Amino acid sequence: MNTECKESFAKSSHPLRITLVAAVAKNGVIGTRGRLPWHLPADLRHFKALTWGKPVIMGRRTFESIGRALPGRRNIVLTRDPGWRAPAQVALARDRCEALTLAGQVPEAMVIGGGEIYRLFLPLADRLELTEVDLSPSGDAYFPELDPCEWREVSCEFHEAEGDRPSFRFRRLERRRN
Template sequence: MITLIAAAGENNELGKDNDLLWHLPDDFKRFKAITSGHYIIMGRKTFESFPKPLPNRTHIIITRNGDYKVPEGCYVVNSMESAIAACPDDETIYVIGGGEIYRQSIDIADCIELTRVHHSFDADAFFPEIDPGKWKLSASECHGKDEKHAYDFTFETYTKL
């Protein structure tokens, strides 16, 4: 099973200058809970946005640079097909970004775990449009802004029709 997991603003904004646009601790906790113990697929720029590899996850990094060096426990591939092939067949694989990697994988994904941040942002990376003819919103959990969260947000789960 292939699951896209992302946080996106009202206009599908993901980030700017290879950085997030918000700080939502509950979203980070959810991301960690969902992806821990699994294979995560990402583009090189997403990988480089982390200070170090995320613990308790196997990183598959897609890049055209065949000489790209990564730490132990991380693997480099040159395509989405190679990334999927590097993961076990019987396990859920999580695609964690960025925008181009989401675009390459949305048509082959089975599920989308999206945190919809209820605000508009200036961004240079975007999540692809979720086509209601292909996806059904199967779960939704709203969270209001508070002292730790500057924006309202909703955890949304989409399943392929």
């Protein structure tokens, strides 16, 4: 599917901003065996603050790794598995456009992973909310590579390493408009 779905939202009376939210290691790793390769309580609080009250779109494996619907948010799970059944509190989408439609008439939809879902939505994204973690762990899930010419940084907040927790930064990037 191309950008027709996003364009139809943009032309509507209620345009939708698509924001990708991810914690990413220096080597692009976002996960290993269905888990985050770090534990950063400040990042979890930041994630909750960014996504609270907004629809969150995620892949089936991300949903299963979380283990439950995230409270205070409309949970939309995107899967190609025809046999997968969503729990009662979760909306099921079979493609990107259906996921955006299920998000409803809201100002912003948050895409929260995993790697395949980030790749699928990156061409439509308006904003990236990245936690860049100063580690290079091994992993099996990666954030897609970004073209720096397409994005501009609008904010960056650095956090020092603390105990066994690595340093990290919260970065907000917005798509450059030509």
